[in-house]
Amino acid sequence: MLPRRTFLGGAAGLLAGAAVPATAFAQARGDRPFRIYRVTYRGRTEVEDGFDDYLASNGVAVEFIERDAERSTARLPEFVEEIRALAPDLVYTWGTSVTLGVAGRYDAADRSGYITDTPVVFALVASPLAAGLVADLADPGRNLTGAVHVVPPETQLRAMHSYRPITRLGVLYTSTEQNSLSIVEDLRRLRQTMGFSLIERQFRLDGDGRPSPDGIEELIAEIGAEGANWLYLLPDTFLGTQYDRVVPAALANRLPTFGAAELAIRQGGALVGLISRYYSVGQLAASKAVRILRDGASPAELPIETLKRFSLIINLPVAKQLDLYPPIEMLNYAEVLTG
Amino acid sequence: MNSLRIHLSAALLGVLVVALLLFSFRTVDRAEAVLQPEIERKAAAVAESSAALVGKALALGIPLDRLQGLGEHLQRIVADNPDIAFITLRNSAGASLYGSPAPQAGADDAATVEAPVAGAPGGLSVVVWLDPDFAAEVVSTLWIDLVIVMFVTAMVALELVYVGFGAGLYAAIEGVENRLRSMRRGDLRLHLPIDAGGEFGRLARSLDGRLDRLHAAYASLRQRVVERGDKAAQQALEMLHARFGLGERVIEAPGRVIAVRAPLFVFMLAEELTRPFLPGYIKALAQPVPGLSPEFVASLPMVTFLVVVAASQPLLGGTTERLGRRRALVLGALLGVAGYVASAFAGGLLGLSLARAVSGLGFAMVFVAAQGFVIDSTNQRQRSSGMAMFISAILVAGLCGPPIGGILADRIGVPGAFVVAGGFAAVSLVLACLCMPAAEPQRPRGPAIRWSDFGRIVASPSMAALLFLCAMPAKIILVAFCFFLVPLEMQALGASQSTTGRMLMIYPIAMVLLVPTFAALADRWDMRASFVAGGGVLAGSSAFVLATASTDIPVIGVMLLGLGLGQAISIAALSGLVGDLGRQLPAGVSETSVYGIFRLVERTGNALGPLIAGGLLGVYGFSTTVMLIGGATALCALTFALTTILARPANLELPSAGS
Incomplete structure (x- = not known):
């Protein structure tokens, strides 16, 4: 004799199958x-x-x-x-x-x-x-x-530009990271079409060829001294571990920072970022x-x-510190961090 | 003239216009009542949305003096909303913090809408000043549209009166009138029978019955007198015959010509609808073609249409004769329906060009069939009045079509307007079936155009000069300006399709009003050649108003007026002069051939117009292109004047005017 429970389960599976195929599949696998x-x-x-x-x-x-x-x-x-x-x-x-x-x-x-x-x-x-x-x-x-999860560099720069027009863009990256090199290559290309100049600095390498946090403050100060009006925090793995030194150094030089990773703005304290929501x-x-x-x-x-749609996040306390507030229309679509 | 018919039409029009005026006043009244509250509601929504944004920024802790981009935001609102004159963020003291400063105290009467910034200290609010001119402008635009609709409705009503009564009641009334009028003159000739029912039909038939009996009595009397050989009585009967026309028939138009007017008018209206929006539509669809300017590419579907029209017209004369004029017109209208509907859904330039080619074939077929019908239904004496009916149907369509097309394109979009044009073509098809007689009168016809005549016609220097220095440039400049350059430039200037449509009325209005006067003057003063040259120079120089002023809409209007005036002066004289010069050609070249080749040259000009305009526009821009084409036209006319007028005294003996 057919066990009653199995029979009912099968019937339920058929009924559900008409409406939600997903459930039907799960059921057909014997509820596992x-x-x-x-x-x-x-x-x-x-x-x-x-x-x-x-x-x-x-x-x-x-x-x-x-x-x-x-x-x-x-x-x-x-x-x-x-x-x-x-x-x-x-x-x-x-x-x-x-x-x-x-x-x-x-x-x-x-x-x-x-x-x-x-x-x-x-x-x-x-x-x-x-x-x-x-x-x-x-x-x-x-x-x-x-x-x-990475937003294309051009999309990032457009968002940066509408917050504050880019005239001189600073970047600090790891020369041994392939991904960072290819993004910097993109930036060099965009510099002609978007009409800005690029100030590049690389993290120093230690004796084993690994990136080192030594001299981050000096590098940022150099970027600031060359007249940068934005510092772009590109999705560089080593940079991701150094937000707590890079971002305060930038602030000290009154340099606004734009983050490509969510962490850069939520924990790293960048001014603004265009990110894919986790x-x-x-x-x-x-x-x-x-x-x-x-x-x-x-x-x-x-x-x-x-993703096709990205999220703009603005760090208002940082904006206040820099006295660099966002264009008011950005408030219509940006997420604003206040704390 | 046919007094009763005219009185009836006038009475009908009068009632119609009064009714339309009442409706228009009601419409404007309603619009005004709805408009103002609607404008205020919208302004309130705008003010509230800006106030909310400011409130949000302040709540986030952004200082009041650091609202970045608020000024630009408010400026954009003014730029995007024609009904808003000023918008500003104001504090409780009334000082403007962002946006346009408050207008002077004198502007107190302007309506304002205020939205407070919620939760903000110091009584901040966003204030919007409405533009008082906006509502007035909307209403005046509405009036212009209504007047055009009224005008066109009246025209269409007149056409419908012809359709409804043309063959029936009007023919009967006219028949009775003609009979009574000729009897009053002592003319007792027999008339062609009228096959209409009703009182007037019966009256006409009973008159005919009396006349028939009179003629029968006369015939039998004459028969007896001839048998008796009584010379004196015979002479007396001959005198009676001469005095009263006994034993003869009146040769008069059978009232058939009118049958083609309605289908022709409605079909032409379909094509004219597309004038204001076609160039812009093509440009929007056009994909860039390497090596060709976008303007040149945009001219291609128009050229396709006009080339098909020019190339197929000479060939279609025989075809429509074989098919029968009615069937040919129906077939042409069917092609028109297909072409317009396909244009509405064309995905690209190639599809649109094909659709336009089909429309062009339909257009040519309807044109030639209608023309053939007029020729078949008239004898030599009635020909010019028949052709006048034919031309007036086309001119009235040219007058009514563009403004309606513009309004349609603005309200329902270009594809919708194309579908409406297809609908008009379909109505034309139905009207052709309803109005035109199925049976075709068989007429012996001479050969249409003999191609061997072409060389002989063109070999005459004066004829060649007339055709290639006047006839062809006249069409090139007309098509280039009215159908191509002006619609594109109006679009570039941001004018609505309706405005473009109204602009394109200038030329046909000038033609309708002035052509008869100038035609008569040219004949009376015996100055056809001078009129042709003078008109050409005037039409061409009209382009140079662009050199004296900046390109804006009134200046383009003046230019089109100059073009219309110039061509109104030259067009009838040109046609007459072709006939005059044709008669001086060696024997054996028929008048049909001369006019056939004249029309072919004109149509070639039509097809060249957009091609030349598109080519030049891509390189030189609007103003220079217009002046180049205008200058060339004027130069051609001057050259014609030098070669013709100076080389040869204008002592032509000119018969009555007409084409």
């Missing part, structure tokens, strides 16, 4: 939710909130296996082993270093230490091309896709996960994308 192995870099962020909410509002039932790398890559090989053992439906990774540690470069000679079959969806990788995760954003061609980036990544889990799409065929 999808299992996602999640690796974060510095604990839970708003990205994960957006990710979870998107799945829930699309009716995709999931069960997470949560792991945190605690701002280090040391434990990543151990996670890879565990992923192999647990065989989840999907792996989620946060940021460039975690994603590289779990999925590896697409052209790595030895890929035995990485996940190469289970689908991996990343969030918050600034430049998957520069990191060597894929060769083509539109066509990843491997078990990896995800959401990029929450929205999480939603975009979750949309890829849904396509893979529910629709059976292959990550190799899902393009890596960036």
Whole structure:
């Protein structure tokens, strides 16, 4: 005899199937939710909130296996082993270093230490091309896709320009970071079309060729002395660790700062920034996960994308300090931080 | 003249105009009642939104004297809203902090709207001064539109009167009038029967019955007299015949010509609707073509239309004859419907050019079929009055179409206006089916244009000079100015389509009002060649008003008036002169051939107009292009004057005017 519960479950699945295919799929799998192995870099962020909410509002039932790398890559090989053992439906990774540690470069000679079959969806990788995760954003061609959070440099500069026209733009970046070099290249190109001049400074390198915080204050003072009227905080990994020295130095030189990363403005104290909201980036990544889990799409065929709409954030206490208030119409669409 | 018909039409028009005037006054009244509160509501919304923004900034802790960009924000509001004269942020003392300073005390009568800044200290508020001229301007624009609608409604009503009564009641009334009038003169000839019902039809038939009996009695009397061989009686009967026209028939127009007027008018109206917005529409659709200026590219669909018209007209004469004029007109109208509707939905320049080519073929077909119908339905003596009807239908359409097209494009958009044009073409189709007789009278016709005549006609230096120095430039300048350059420039000046449409009325108004006068004067003074040359010089020099003043809308109006005046002087004289010179050609060149080639040269000018204008516009801009074309036209006319008037005394013996 057919167990009564199973029968009812099947009927419910059919009924729901007519309205919400997502539920039908979950039900048809015998009520077992999808299992996602999640690796974060510095604990839970708003990205994960957006990710979870998107799945829930699309009716995709999931069960997470949560792991945190605690701002280090040391434990990543151990996670890879565990992923192999647990065989989840999907792996989620946060940021460039975690994603590289779990999925590896697409052209790595030895890929035995990485996940190469289970689908991996990343969030918050600034430049998957520069990191060597894929060769083509539109066509990843491997078990990896995800959401990029960086706003294109030109869009950033336009926002900066409408706050205060750029005449001389200062940048401070790490000469060993490929991503930063390519952004500076973009800035050099934009300087002609947008009509500003560029003042470039690189972080000093230590004996091992690694960037060092030495002399940050002098470098900023030089930029200020050359007449810069904006300091652009580009998405440079080392710069991201030095906001607490760079931003006060800029303030001391009465230099307004424009941040490309959310952290630069929320914690680093930059004056203004145009960013992809972490929450929205999480939603975009979750949309890829849904396509893979529910629709059976292959990550190799899902393009890596960036958001189409960005958020302008203004740090009003900093504006007050600099006596550089935003054009009043910006208040119609910007998020204003007051504390 | 046909007094009763004219009285009836006048009475009808009178009633219509009075009714329309009443409606117009009501409309304007309602508009004024609704307008002012609506303007104030909008101003209040604007003031509140700015006040809210200021309030937000102050609440965030931005100091009052650091509201960056508030001045620009307020300036933009004034620039974007024609109904707002000033807007300012004011404190409780009445001092203006941002935005335009408060107007002088004298401007107290101007309405103001004030919105307080919520939560702000010191009684801050945003104050908006309404522009008192705005409402007046809206109302006067509305009046202009209403008057145009009234004018056009009257014209269309007249056309409908022709349609409704042309073949029926009016023909019967005219028939009775003609019969009574000729009897009063002692003219007892028989008339063509009238196939109309009603009192007038019966009256005409009973008159005809009496005349028939009289003629039968006369015939039998004459028969008997001839048999008897009585010379004196025979002579007496001959005198009766001569005195009263007994035994003869009146040769008169069968009243058929009028049947083509309504479908022709409505179809021409469809094409004229597109005048004000077509160049701008093309420009908006145009994709850049490497190596060609956008202006030149924009001229291509217009050129396509005019080339199709020019090239197909000489060929369509025979076709419409074979098909039957009515069927040809219906087919042309059908092509028109397809062309206009396709133009509305054309996605690009190529599609639009194809749609315009189809419209052009339809246009040419309707034109040639209608012209053929007039020729078929008239004899030599009635031809010029028939052609006058034909030309007046086209001129009235040219007068009514552009302003209506402009209003339509402003209200429902260009694609919608194209669909309306398609609708007009469809109405023309229905009217052709309703009004035009199905049976075609068979007429022996001479050969239309013999191409071998072309060389012989052009070989005459005076004829060649007339065709290529006057006829062709006249059309080039007309099409280049009215149909291409002016609509584009008006758009560039920010004028609405309605304004462009009104502007394009100047030329046809000048033509309608002045052509008959100048035609008569040219004949009376025997100065056709001088009129042609003088008109050409005037039309061409009209362009140079742009050199004396900056390019704005009134100056363009003056230019179009000069063009209309010049061409009104020259156009009838030009047509007559073609006939005069044609008769001096070696024998064997028919008048039909001469006029056929004259029209072909004119149409070639039509097609060259936008091409030349587009090419020059891309390189030199509006003013220089206009002056180049105008200067060239004037120069051609001067050269014609030198070669023709000075080389040969103008002693032509001129028959009555007309084309």
